[in-house]
Amino acid sequence: MYLGVDCGTQGTKVVILDQEQGRLRGEGYAPHELISAANGRREQEPCWWIDAFRRAYHLALEQASIDSRTIRAIGVSGQQHGLVMLDARGEVIRPAKLWCDTETAPQNAELLQRLGGEAGSMAQLGLVLATGYTLSKLLWLKEHEPDNFGRIAHILLPHDYLNYWLSGEIAAEYGDASGTGYFDIRSRRWAPQVLGLVDPSGRLERVLPPLLEAQQAVGRVRAEVARELGLNDDVLVSSGGGDNMMGAIGTGNIRDGVVTLSLGTSGTLYACSDRVPQQLHPQLASFCSSSNGWLPLICTMNLTGAANAVREMFGLNLAQFNAEAVSAPIGAGGITMLPFLNGERVPVLPDATGSLLGLNMQNLSAANLCRAVLEGTTFGLRYGLDLLRDAGIDSREIRLIGGGSKSTLWRQLVADVMNARVVCPQIGEAAALGGAIQAAWCDLNRMGQSTSLESLCDRFVAFDDAGAVEPVARDVEAYEAAYKNYRQHLQAMYQLS
Template identity: 60%
Template sequence: MFLGIDCGTQGTKALLLDAATGTVLGEGSASHELIRGPNGRREQATEQWIEAFEKATATALAQAGVKGAAVLGIGVSGQQHGLVTLDAEGRVLRPAKLWCDTESTAENQRLLDWLGGEAGSLRRLGVAVAPGYTVSKLLWMKEQHPALFERIAHVLLPHDYLNYWLTGRCCSEYGDASGTGYFDVRSRHWDVELLRHIDPSGHLTAALPELIEAHQPVGYLRPELARRLGLNSQALVASGGGDNMMGAIGTGNIAPGAITMSLGTSGTLYGYCAEPRINSQPSVATFCSSSGGWLPLICTMNLTNANGAIRELLQLDLDRFNALVAQAPIGAEGVTMLPFLNGERVPALPQASASLHGLTSENLTRANLCRAVLEGVTFGLRYGLDLLRDCGIHSERIRLIGGGAKNPLWRQIIADVMGAPVICTTHGEAAALGAAIQAAWCHARQDDPQASLEEICERCVSLDEETAVRPDTRAVAAYEQVYRRYRELVNSLYGQR
């Protein structure tokens, strides 16, 4: 039995997997809260992650009706890009700055200028650093909190920090490291010179964690923590990885021919490549995968958060929101929403704000507003899908995960906007499932170095045919016109084609 943990923005999920049969035995969850501040600040107290880990794990064990002593391995999935800094005693210096934090946008631009712009960043790192990446958060911390910056002994990502809490060892694996902005995705090494540009003393480079392969363990669960959590003291802690990398494993997206779309607070799209296909379009991040290859990926900053903002504004529950969306026609009678409430990453508009267009006295209805926000966030994903297709990433069906994937109406809209069939995986918590699968793989390789991740995925990952949706030909044609309107608006306001 293996425990998969997914520490996300809104909460932590735990999942217990019988890897021999592919059966999910139990699940649990616990919520987190955001610390919001001016200029796009989005932070979290790491203590919340620990508390949520314990609560979610206890719930999963209780639901499964099993003893924690049966857990052979643990895998941790974490929200990417977040900055966790520790002092020499292992104490957290300040709240973690998250992926959705845009407070360091100015610092990111200065770093981009030093790198030679997006083209220079792509040449050097294989990715174009964006405001959400970790590197600009370090420069921000140096300038805004210099005394704390001088005390940094360890620089970790969220999942790295949880692995440190579990084992006492600081390390990072290639997939999650890809999103720091100081890692070369081709050579799979830290870019030490870039960090010395931020801190010439070498202070930061000394704080970097050791890099390990995806199949390598971090170590064993600390005995005192095993007692506290009621888990096996010999449980092996796998390398884990970023939530997108674990989501890829949890949807079986570990070989060419699959595309995963995650509908969460943010929206992500990714597909597997055996080689690092670095795209000239900076919005495509060619991260390393946590299964041995690469994972070209796009991420939108606004998805269910934008839908939720309209629901809250109109005081609607989810059922009523969906009913209103269904009442409005494709294109919302000319109403278009650019849902950039948190700025945006795809298209690359970190300083953008949300806006409504095409309003008249006739079309200003609750139904059209609900339809416009759902269409607007979906168009951002379509923009990203077009970029992936340009990279040669294709799939017969798009695999949907995340909370939004449970919505049949949204699944049909996605199929129509993308012009492609979509289907959900049987287990929607793909990142937690992927973490558990990776833990099983890591454990198996201790006895058999040739143990196959593909075989474990075949047992543990399945598609739910009852959720399969095909695009409607007439709706696809209608959405092409509405999508063109969206793109023209983005171009006219921001010069983004």
């Protein structure tokens, strides 16, 4: 048995993968709290992730009805970019600033300027620094909390911290590390000269964790944790990775020509490549994958959160919200929503706010607004898909994951807006499944079995072909007109081409 863990923004999921039967035996979930402020602050206490893991683990174990001592390895997926800092005693210094924190936008702009703009950032890192990456959080801390900044003995990402709690070992993995803003994605090495823009003393370089390849183990579960969880004392903790990297493994996106789209708290769209990305658009984040390749990716900040905000505004449950949206015409009667309720990363608009455009007495209805938020968030992802296609990365099939993928309406909307076949994995918890598959890869290699990640994905990742959705030609044309309006509004308001 292998344990997969996904520590996301809203909660932690745990799955138990039975390698003999090739299926999940148990699943568990526990939610997280969120520290939120109007200035863009988004933080969480790392201890909340541990508490949620414990609850989700016991739920999964109860559902699986297995002996916990049959678990051989654990793989952890975590939300990217979050800053976790430990002091010299290994204690957390302050709440972690998250990927969706835009309070640090001024620091990001300053650092990007120090790097020499987009061209300088691309030259030193292989990607363009963006608000939300870890680097700007360090500068924010130095400027706003110098005492805490001075206490830093270790810098970790969220999944690194869970690995540390499980194993007592401090390490980082290439895929997740590539989203920090102080990592060169081409050489797969830290970029200490970039950290020097925050602190010229060189101290930050000395508190970085060592780097691991994807198939390497961080270590074994600590004896104290093993006793608490009822595990044997030789359970491996694999390198793990960022949620997008683990989601790629959990959707079998480890070969060229595959595109995964996640409809979650954020919206992400990514494709795997076995070549170092060259001359991509500055808004494409060319991260490393957790399959020893690369993962060109775009991320939008507002997705299910924006949809839920509209739903709750009208006091609708999910079924009522979907019914309202279905009843509205494509294009929402001429209403366009720019759903930037939390700023935006792609396009680069960290200080943007949401907008409703095209309102009149005839189209102002709950149905049109419900459809407008689904269209607006999906158009943002189409904007990103256009960037991937312009870079020569294309696929006629999209592998759809995340909470939004459960909506029949949203699946069809994605197919029509993207003009591509949409298929969903049979196991929807792609990042947690990816963690479990990576744990199996690590464990089997430990035992001397030269098992490939491809063979494991072929075995454990299956798709609901009966539920696949094809684009409808008539609706593709109608959405193309609505998307054109979206792009025109975007350019008019923010001078984007």
